[in-house]
Amino acid sequence: MEPASRNLRTLTYISAALFLVSLYMVFFYAPLEVVMGQVQRVFYYHVSSLWVGMLAFLVTFIVGIIYLRTGNLKWDRIAVGSAEIGLVFTIMGTAGGAIWARPIWNTWWTWDPRLTTTTIMLLLYVAYLMLRQGIDDPERRRRFASVYGIVAFVSVPLTFFAIRIWRTIHPVVIGTGDPEAEGGFNMTPRMVQTLLFSFFTFTLLYITLLWHRVRLERLSEHMAALRAKFVS
Amino acid sequence: MIEINSLGKSFGHRPVLRGVDLSVAKGEFVTLFGPNGAGKTTLLRIVATLMRPTVGRVQVGGFDLASHAHIIRSALGVVSHQTLLYNDLTAEENLRFYARMYAVPESGPRIDAVLEQVGLARRRRELVRTFSRGMQQRLAIARAVLHKPAVMLFDEPHSGLDQDAAAMLDDVLKAVAAGGRTVLMTTHDLTRGLALADRVAVLRRGKIAFNQSTVEIDAAHFTEMYAGVVNG
Amino acid sequence: MDNISEPLQSVSTLPDVSAAIVKTPTPGTLRAAFAIVWKDIAAELRSKEIVTALIVFSLLVIVIFNFALQLDRTARENVAAGVLWVTFIFAATLGLNRTFASEIDRGSFDGLLLAPVDRSAIFFGKLISTFVFILLVELVVIPVFSVLYGIALFEPLFLLVVVLGTLGYAIVGTLLAAMAVHTRAREVMLPVLLFPVSLPVVLAAVRVSQGLLAGVEWSRISAAFSLVVTYNVIFLAIAYMTFDYLVEE
Numbered sequence: 001m002e003p004a005s006r007n008l009r010t011l012t013y014i015s016a017a018l019f020l021v022s023l024y025m026v027f028f029y030a031p032l033e034v035v036m037g038q039v040q041r042v043f044y045y046h047v048s049s050l051w052v053g054m055l056a057f058l059v060t061f062i063v064g065i066i067y068l069r070t071g072n073l074k075w076d077r078i079a080v081g082s083a084e085i086g087l088v089f090t091i092m093g094t095a096g097g098a099i100w101a102r103p104i105w106n107t108w109w110t111w112d113p114r115l116t117t118t119t120i121m122l123l124l125y126v127a128y129l130m131l132r133q134g135i136d137d138p139e140r141r142r143r144f145a146s147v148y149g150i151v152a153f154v155s156v157p158l159t160f161f162a163i164r165i166w167r168t169i170h171p172v173v174i175g176t177g178d179p180e181a182e183g184g185f186n187m188t189p190r191m192v193q194t195l196l197f198s199f200f201t202f203t204l205l206y207i208t209l210l211w212h213r214v215r216l217e218r219l220s221e222h223m224a225a226l227r228a229k230f231v232s
Numbered sequence: 233m234i235e236i237n238s239l240g241k242s243f244g245h246r247p248v249l250r251g252v253d254l255s256v257a258k259g260e261f262v263t264l265f266g267p268n269g270a271g272k273t274t275l276l277r278i279v280a281t282l283m284r285p286t287v288g289r290v291q292v293g294g295f296d297l298a299s300h301a302h303i304i305r306s307a308l309g310v311v312s313h314q315t316l317l318y319n320d321l322t323a324e325e326n327l328r329f330y331a332r333m334y335a336v337p338e339s340g341p342r343i344d345a346v347l348e349q350v351g352l353a354r355r356r357r358e359l360v361r362t363f364s365r366g367m368q369q370r371l372a373i374a375r376a377v378l379h380k381p382a383v384m385l386f387d388e389p390h391s392g393l394d395q396d397a398a399a400m401l402d403d404v405l406k407a408v409a410a411g412g413r414t415v416l417m418t419t420h421d422l423t424r425g426l427a428l429a430d431r432v433a434v435l436r437r438g439k440i441a442f443n444q445s446t447v448e449i450d451a452a453h454f455t456e457m458y459a460g461v462v463n464g
Numbered sequence: 465m466d467n468i469s470e471p472l473q474s475v476s477t478l479p480d481v482s483a484a485i486v487k488t489p490t491p492g493t494l495r496a497a498f499a500i501v502w503k504d505i506a507a508e509l510r511s512k513e514i515v516t517a518l519i520v521f522s523l524l525v526i527v528i529f530n531f532a533l534q535l536d537r538t539a540r541e542n543v544a545a546g547v548l549w550v551t552f553i554f555a556a557t558l559g560l561n562r563t564f565a566s567e568i569d570r571g572s573f574d575g576l577l578l579a580p581v582d583r584s585a586i587f588f589g590k591l592i593s594t595f596v597f598i599l600l601v602e603l604v605v606i607p608v609f610s611v612l613y614g615i616a617l618f619e620p621l622f623l624l625v626v627v628l629g630t631l632g633y634a635i636v637g638t639l640l641a642a643m644a645v646h647t648r649a650r651e652v653m654l655p656v657l658l659f660p661v662s663l664p665v666v667l668a669a670v671r672v673s674q675g676l677l678a679g680v681e682w683s684r685i686s687a688a689f690s691l692v693v694t695y696n697v698i699f700l701a702i703a704y705m706t707f708d709y710l711v712e713e
Contacts, residue, residue, distance in 0.1 A: 068709050123660040130656055134647035138244045140713075144643045147706045151636065151661055154702060158664035158695055165688050166671055228245030282577055283713045306580035314571030316578075320507040332499035333579035359510070375575075 008211050015201070015208040022194075022201040030194040042100040044195055048202035049093030050118060056086025056206065057121060060128070061153035064146035073221075074214070076142040079149060080132060081213035085206060087125040094118055113163040120159050124152040233258040233383060233414040234279060239288035240438075241274055248274045250438035251288070256431075261415040263425040266435035267462055272418040273312075275435065276387045279416065280310045292383060306334065309376035312387040315368045316375065319361040323352055323371050326360060327378060334379035346374040350404055366397025373404055384408060386417035390424060402428065426454055434461050493588070496581040500589025505596065514562060518601045522555045526609060537614075544615050545673035549666060551605060552630060553659075556598045560637040561654055563594045564645040577711060587707040591638040598630055615677060622676045625692065629669030632696045633662050639703040642710045665695040 004012075026044045033040035059082040067075035097115070098108045109115070131148055135141040187195070234256035241249040248271045256262045266272045277283040279290055281301040290297040292304045310316075317326050324343065331339035347353040350370040360368060369389060376384065389405070390398050398421070405428055409415050419425040426432060426446060434442035442461045449457070508514055529547045533539075567573040576586050606626070610617045617623075637658055644654040668691040675685035 068706070120660050120663060127656050127660060131643065131647065131653065134649060134653055136648070137646075140646060143709050143712075144646070147709055148640070148643065148657065150706060151639065151699070151702060154698060155661040155664060158691070158698070159660075159667075162664040162667040162671075162688075162691055165691060166667055225245050280578060282574055302580055305578055308578065310574075310578055312571070312574065314574065316572050316575035318503065318507055318572060319570075320510040321503070325503075325506060329499060329503045330575070330579075332502075333496055333576075333581065335495075 004212070004215060008208075008215065011204075011208050011211065015204050018201045018204060022198050025194045025197055030191050031188055033191075036100075036104055039100055039103050042096050044198040045202075046093050046096035046100060047195065048198040049089045049096060051199055052202050052206045053086050053090035053093055053118070053121065055203065056082045056089065056210075057125070057153055057156070059210075060086065060149045064149035067142060067146045073142070074218075076146065077214045077217040078210065079145065080129075081210045081217060083125055083128050083149075084213065085209050087122065087129065089202075089206070090118065090122050090125060094122065113160055116163050117156065117160040121156055124156070128152060233260070233293055234416060235289075235291040236275075236279070237289045237291075239275070239278065239290060240286050241271070241278060241283070242286045248438055249278075249285075249288075252435070252438070252440055254433060254440055254443070256414055256416050258414055259412050261409050261428060261430045262417070262433060263429035263431075264416065264418045264433050264435055265420075265422065265425060265458060266418070270435040271438045272435050273387055276310075276312075276385050276416070276418055280308060280385050281305055306379065307382045309379070309381035309384045310387075311369070311372050311376045311385070311389050313389070313391050315360075315372045317360045317368060317371060320359065322357050322359055323347065323363075323374075324356040326371065327375060330375050330378055336379050342378065346378055349377070349407060350374045351400070364397070365392045366394070366400060369393065369397070369401055370404055373401075373408065377408060382413060384413050384415045384417075386415065386419075388419050389417065390419050390421045398424065422455055422458060423451075426451055434458065436462055493582045493585040496579065496585035497588035497592065500576070500586065501593045501596070504589070504593035508593075508597065514559060515597055515600050518555045518559055518597070519604050521558065522551050522601055522605045523608060525551045525554055526605070526612065530612065540613055541615060541677065542674075544609075544613050545670050545677055547613075548606075548609055548617075549629070549670045549673065551609075552598070552602060552626075553633065553662075553666060555601050555605075556630065556633055556637060557655055557658065559594055559597050559601075560634070560641045560658075561644075561651055563590050563638060563641050565641075565650065568645055583708045583711055584704055586711065587638060587642075587703060590642075591634055591703075594638060595631060595634045598634060599627065602626060602630065617677075619676060622673060625669055625672045625676065625689065628692050628696060629665055629673075632665035632669075632692060632699065633658075635696060635699045635703055636662055636665075639699075639707060639710070642707065665692055668692045668695070 003009075022044075026041050030041065030044070032038065060079045063075040063078045063082070066072075067079065094115075101110070102108055128145060128148055132141055132145050135144060234254070236252055236254040239249055239252040240247065252271075252275060254262075254264075264272055264275070274283065278285050279292070279297075281297060281304055284298070293307060295304050297304060318329070321329070324347075327343045327346070328339065330336075331343060336342055344353070347356055350373055352367060352371055352374065355363070355367065360371065363371065373389075386405070389401060393401060402424055405415075405417075409428070417425065417428070426449065429446050431443070431445045432449060433440055433444075436442075442458075526547065529551070533543065533547075564573065567576065577583075579585075606617050606623075609615075637654070640657045640661070641654055644650055644657060647653045668688040671688040672685050672692065674680075675688070
């Protein structure tokens with residue numbers, strides 16, 4: 001098995017290093033929020049995770065289109081890798097949000113538009129991966145997954161609007177609105193810096209993980225081809 | 233009329249066709265024999281534009297399959313071992329549907345003519361559900377010749393038929409072929425397949441292992457010859 | 465596709481064979497689509513399998529909701545639109561499951577693929593016939609629901625929303641059904657794929673229906689109505705552009 005390329009290894013080290021730095025920033029550099037206390041620190045990773053979740057979904061959408069047009073397998077490898085990573089980050093982000101919400105609002109969950117849309121996005125991710133799992137023929141799997149990636153991604157903004165429209169008649173009963181940047185609290189410059197740095201770190205992390213995953217996919221395909229050749 | 237060059241087809245990593253070269257001249261009747269799993273159905277499906285080859289080229293009437301499938305389809309008549317008929321419709325309704333799908337001009341008289349040709353004129357108002365297998369096959373052929381195709385593809389048309397039905401089918405096949413049509417047929421029935429054909433080919437493990445004009449073949453010893461090709 | 469520069473070598477002058485393929489007409493997409501619709505409806509009229517089963521199923525769902533929710537009069541009015549739409553969704557999903565399944569299981573799908581027509585004709589044909597079947601079911605369910613829940617449902621705008629919402633669901637449903645039919649857990653896969661994607665149109669349709677039943681002024685529900693229409697347009701376009709990729713092999 002060929003080892004990971006030099007660039008990938010360098011990127012991995014850089015990502016790891018940046019992550020450590022961001023940890024420091026989150027816990028020590030960023031100030032303590034007055035009202036919420038320590039639990040507010042979850043915010044930085046909560047938002048960054050969800051950012052990656054959405055970015056990954058967008059990537060899956062785009063490479064799905066490219067795959068359908070070109071038929072080049074590497075795009076589909078990126079699609080499946082992005083979907084898996086996106087799913088994980090979305091789950092992490094949602095869990096982080098729940099952890100943050102509990103002590104602040106005394107509830108794990110609300111049905112506000114953003115949260116609900118994120119949940120739907122999660123379900124779409126799962127559906128996408130289930131679809132891939134359920135098709136044996138690899139060529140068909142790639143084509144179908146690409147189409148579903150397109151359909152699923154387009155539905156997300158529409159879902160958001162639908163829920164928002166719904167909510168204008170049924171106002172949000174619980175809480176002070178979304179705990180996002182513009183709602184729950186005011187951000188000092190240090191907080192902003194920490195947040196932006198977390199965004200950057202997580203994005204880099206996403207790219208690193210994606211690269212590793214694509215490489216793994218390529219190797220496993222290679223294995224399957226060798227195995228098939230050996231058998232026949 | 234049909235030119236197949238270096239045709240290869242793999243499902244995932246499993247190769248089914250490994251470089252098939254076959255020509256069917258205009259007006260020629262070619263029977264393709266081969267053991268189960270040799271790839272006969274796959275080959276026929278590719279020529280029928282139902283499947284895309286992994287490698288290689290197929291041309292029908294000078295038109296390339298990959299780019300002009302649409303045109304080729306209007307000149308193709310296909311009979312597979314599935315009847316492609318709708319059980320809940322009458323014979324006539326089935327033909328009317330296909331007449332529409334192929335934009336057959338003056339469909340009324342044309343439908344009458346083909347029903348007459350296959351000997352089902354008196355059963356036209358009966359549901360296909362009530363037809364015997366032999367009758368269904370004959371109606372399937374009627375459906376296939378409805379649009380006056382220049383090329384006919386038959387995938388194991390004798391399967392599931394008793395001697396009488398098979399003999400009746402042979403009459404129909406001869407009539408169909410007599411119109412100057414180009415025919416490519418696969419079958420397990422060595423005797424009938426040989427009797428109907430101008431040329432005979434054998435597909436073995438994804439490649440053509442035998443290809444000869446029937447004039448040069450001794451009908452009495454064909455069974456042994458075939459066994460030799462397949463097992464040798 | 466019909467611009468052919470070189471004619472096929474004329475096959476022969478024998479009476480039963482086309483002289484030149486270029487002269488063979490191919491049906492327009494819409495004509496072929498309607499041929500498929502006609503075929504599906506004719507077959508259904510004979511067997512009456514799908515529509516009757518869906519009607520019975522829908523009525524059962526309504527009855528179950530009635531008992532499960534144990535509603536008093538006011539609560540019932542509030543959830544009426546929701547219950548109705550959930551019933552429609554369930555029935556529609558079952559109907560959509562059969563759209564391609566019956567063709568592929570019987571092998572007749574090849575017959576559709578062999579025809580010299582644009583692939584989208586198959587999509588539109590199947591969409592329209594499934595849509596018609598679901599509408600027929602709704603046509604029966606709505607009056608029954610009216611009676612059971614004591615709510616008048618025959619306002620034209622309300623019926624319009626039902627039609628448009630159903631259409632939106634059917635468009636995406638037909639596209640995804642073409643995928644689901646090739647997966648291992650076929651009947652389960654379609655809802656898994658379809659429910660989250662169809663949420664916008666279902667939510668919006670319920671919103672409008674609810675508003676209409678409650679007598680809310682139009683300006684407050686017009687946004688939701690626009691969403692239903694927008695959803696239809698967007699996904700019709702997407703389906704048209706991507707269906708080919710689903711049926712080629």
